[in-house]
Amino acid sequence: MKNKRIDEILKSAFGEMNRGIGPLDEEERVEFEKARAIREGLAALKDVPECQLSNERLRDAVMAQMTNAQRNEFRLSNTIHAGLDSLKDVPEHQLSNERLQTAILATAVQPRRFNGWSLATAGVACLALGLVALRAMTPTQTEAPVVRNEPTVAPFATGPDNASALENGQTQIEAPNTGGSSSAPTLVAKSVERETAPMDPEYRLSESALAGIVKSMDFSATEEPEPMATMKTDATAKDSIVVVDPNSRTRNGAAKATEMASYGDVVFGG
Amino acid sequence: MLFSAVSLVLASAAQQSQPAVPAVWKTVQPAVVDLLDSRGTTGVAVLIDDSGLFMAHSSAFSGRQVRARLSDRNEVNLLVVGKDEQTQLVALKAMVWASGVRKPVRVAPEQTKDNVELLAVTVDGPKVGEYVGGSKAGVMKPSLRYVPLSEVRMRASNDLLGGSLVFDSAGDLVGVLGATLADERPAADAGSRLGGGGGFGGSTALRQFGESSVTVAYALGREVLLRVVDGFRSPSREVDHPTIGIFFKASPDGRGVLVDTVMAASPAARAGIQPGDLIFEIDGVAVNNPVDLAALLFRKNVGDDVAIKYGRGLARGTASMKVSGSQSLELIR
Numbered sequence: 001m002k003n004k005r006i007d008e009i010l011k012s013a014f015g016e017m018n019r020g021i022g023p024l025d026e027e028e029r030v031e032f033e034k035a036r037a038i039r040e041g042l043a044a045l046k047d048v049p050e051c052q053l054s055n056e057r058l059r060d061a062v063m064a065q066m067t068n069a070q071r072n073e074f075r076l077s078n079t080i081h082a083g084l085d086s087l088k089d090v091p092e093h094q095l096s097n098e099r100l101q102t103a104i105l106a107t108a109v110q111p112r113r114f115n116g117w118s119l120a121t122a123g124v125a126c127l128a129l130g131l132v133a134l135r136a137m138t139p140t141q142t143e144a145p146v147v148r149n150e151p152t153v154a155p156f157a158t159g160p161d162n163a164s165a166l167e168n169g170q171t172q173i174e175a176p177n178t179g180g181s182s183s184a185p186t187l188v189a190k191s192v193e194r195e196t197a198p199m200d201p202e203y204r205l206s207e208s209a210l211a212g213i214v215k216s217m218d219f220s221a222t223e224e225p226e227p228m229a230t231m232k233t234d235a236t237a238k239d240s241i242v243v244v245d246p247n248s249r250t251r252n253g254a255a256k257a258t259e260m261a262s263y264g265d266v267v268f269g270g
Numbered sequence: 271m272l273f274s275a276v277s278l279v280l281a282s283a284a285q286q287s288q289p290a291v292p293a294v295w296k297t298v299q300p301a302v303v304d305l306l307d308s309r310g311t312t313g314v315a316v317l318i319d320d321s322g323l324f325m326a327h328s329s330a331f332s333g334r335q336v337r338a339r340l341s342d343r344n345e346v347n348l349l350v351v352g353k354d355e356q357t358q359l360v361a362l363k364a365m366v367w368a369s370g371v372r373k374p375v376r377v378a379p380e381q382t383k384d385n386v387e388l389l390a391v392t393v394d395g396p397k398v399g400e401y402v403g404g405s406k407a408g409v410m411k412p413s414l415r416y417v418p419l420s421e422v423r424m425r426a427s428n429d430l431l432g433g434s435l436v437f438d439s440a441g442d443l444v445g446v447l448g449a450t451l452a453d454e455r456p457a458a459d460a461g462s463r464l465g466g467g468g469g470f471g472g473s474t475a476l477r478q479f480g481e482s483s484v485t486v487a488y489a490l491g492r493e494v495l496l497r498v499v500d501g502f503r504s505p506s507r508e509v510d511h512p513t514i515g516i517f518f519k520a521s522p523d524g525r526g527v528l529v530d531t532v533m534a535a536s537p538a539a540r541a542g543i544q545p546g547d548l549i550f551e552i553d554g555v556a557v558n559n560p561v562d563l564a565a566l567l568f569r570k571n572v573g574d575d576v577a578i579k580y581g582r583g584l585a586r587g588t589a590s591m592k593v594s595g596s597q598s599l600e601l602i603r
Contacts, residue, residue: 241407241561242419242488244449246329246358253329254432255358257449257488263407267519267530268560269414270567 010035241266292389295396297441300372302391303338303346305331311339311393313433315348315362316443317374318499322367324348325502327433327446328358330393336362340372352507354498356415356596357490358448359509361502377495378442382420388444390424392434399424399436399487401444407561408488414517415596416564419488420445436489445489493569510595512570514538514578518549518560526550526581527563541589543580551579567593 009028011017013035024032041064241260248256260266301317305326313330315338317323324338334350352361382388382401390399400423408419422436422445436445490498501509515536521528526548532539549557553576557563570576572595579588 241409242449243409243411244419244488245411246448247411249432250450252432252450252485252487253430254447254487255329255449257408257451259451263520263560265519266409266560267414267517268409268416268564269517270416270513270564 006031014039290398291396292387292398292439294389294437294439294441295391298375298389298391298437299341301375302435303340303348304393305348306337306339306345307331312336313393313430314391314435316391316435317372319374319503320369320372322346322364322369323351323374323502324362324364325446325499326360326362327448328353328360329448330433338362338364352502352509354501354509356410356413356511357417357494357498357509359446359490359498359502361507375437375441375443377499378438378440378444378492381492382438382444386438388422389437389439390422390431390434390447391437393430397424397429397434401436401438406488407565415511416561416568417494418491418565418568419449420491422447422487422489424485424487431485431487434487443495444492446495447487447489449488451486451488508597510572510597512567512572512574512593513596514567514576514591514593516543518563520560521548525558527557527560529580537576537591537594538578538589541578541591542587543578543589544582546582548581549578550581553577 005028008017008021009024009032012021013032241263243258243260243266244255245258246255250256303315303317303324304311305313305315312332313326315324315326315330318325336348337345338348339345346364346366348362348364350360351363353359384401384403386401388399388401390397402421402423406419406421408417409415410417420436424431431447431450434447435443436447438444497511498509501507513536515533516529516538517531518527518529527550529538529543529545529547529549532543532545549563551557552563552566555562555566557566567576570593572593574593575590576593577588577590579586581587
């Protein structure tokens with residue numbers, strides 16, 4: 001619809017056209033009716049003395065024209081603004097990001113409902129973790145992802161024979177043929193993100209998502225464990241190492257260092 | 271009058287409880303600059319070359335350019351010209367610099383003795399520290415590279431320590447503080463707290479500090495500092511750490527070192543080393559744990575020849591290779 005036509009429709013609805021605007025199609029009729037409704041709403045305010053024509057009454061008149069969803073959004077916005085206004089009296093040095101966050105979330109986020117489904121989800125999660133722990137405790141033959149099984153026959157040669165596959169710049173390193181044993185995985189040189197995501201206490205798993213995660217877990221331990229301390233009873237101070245994580249900071253602003261009682265399963269590069 | 275006397279006594283007592291800054295600070299101060307941003311001092315850097323080349327820890331500032339305040343309160347602009355990812359040390363070059371005015375520091379030529387007092391230059395100025403030992407085996411994430419660390423103990427505080435420079439009594443650089451022990455344990459957990467000296471008191475638990483009186487910090491040792499400074503001074507401003515391209519860990523039975531990963535096209539791969547091999551010897555020196563192997567490889571130079579004896583199942587073999595540089599082989603697992 002062209003602007004000129006819209007202008008004619010609005011003027012006609014508000015009685016400002018001295019001539020007719022011709023027949024209206026469906027879309028034009030809808031616009032005309034809307035404009036007429038607004039005109040009537042404004043007309044209803046004519047009898048109200050100006051001193052009583054408050055912002056609230058005007059707001060109510062406008063909101064009456066809104067849909068339910070728009071009204072809800074408007075109310076929510078007002079609530080957030082009110083919350084922020086209540087913080088105006090707080091001295092700036094006390095106005096931390098945490099307080100702001102708390103103030104906003106307290107008014108905008110619905111409280112969690114604890115119901116039976118949450119209990120069931122927690123129960124399934126505990127069961128799954130228990131299964132994982134049991135499986136982890138059971139010794140397996142393939143704890144390290146790239147360690148090959150012991151070959152039954154393993155004559156090999158160093159030097160050019162083994163290196164020939166790599167001379168043309170291949171990026172794959174394949175385990176040698178060990179007489180039928182093909183359990184060794186193919187190693188592709190790649191960078192592995194060793195940082196784990198920070199634990200979010202607010203993260204909730206739906207039941208189906210948890211079931212999917214448990215189902216997809218590969219208990220052949222394809223992921224190298226984080227270098228946490230494995231307690232060796234014969235550990236000595238001499239075996240202790242320090243793992244430095246530049247992406248994690250202590251309160252001193254330095255990288256976080258963790259001293260391990262022994263090198264355990266820590267992987268070194270060299 | 272009584273109040274004044276009490277105040278004097280208290281002030282004197284407070285002053286005495288703070289250890290005096292070592293006299294070597296006056297020697298070192300001209301070569302140290304404060305790194306600044308709009309909020310104030312964010313770190314420190316040290317002059318390593320008379321051409322206006324400085325070195326700092328990457329945690330001491332952000333961005334590719336930073337203002338620095340000299341000891342005479344003049345300011346210079348420093349530009350990042352090099353970075354060593356494995357140690358997080360950065361080379362900074364002054365845009366305008368007058369040579370011959372300030373003496374650059376040198377890295378300590380010899381290993382510092384244990385339990386000596388050190389000067390630690392922090393964001394908040396010079397502090398006193400104690401050098402505990404220079405032979406701590408460290409592993410830097412994410413490269414998993416071995417790096418020898420020196421342990422330095424300082425009075426516990428909330429001061430920012432990352433990137434602090436550590437000097438000995440001669441004014442030589444002995445370390446750059448890069449990490450401190452995590453202080454996540456509550457103060458009540460005294461069983462895992464280290465009161466002093468080495469060892470774990472019979473416990474193999476992780477050693478962590480709570481609200482103790484000492485902060486344990488780890489500094490990059492002089493060996494790695496020498497390598498980094500030489501690299502920054504080179505025309506390429508690059509630091510080449512020696513590597514043969516393997517990742518390894520302790521073997522299950524404690525004999526030899528288990529090869530975990532072999533990087534493609536690395537010297538070890540070309541020489542035939544494969545995942546699952548057990549390394550027993552390197553250049554005639556027996557190795558039975560990954561720390562020993564890592565330390566031996568660390569002390570090699572790029573281009574050195576290395577002979578490794580290893581086992582694969584029932585067979586034994588020897589692989590000869592040349593040590594490569596980390597710049598040509600990205601050692602990220």
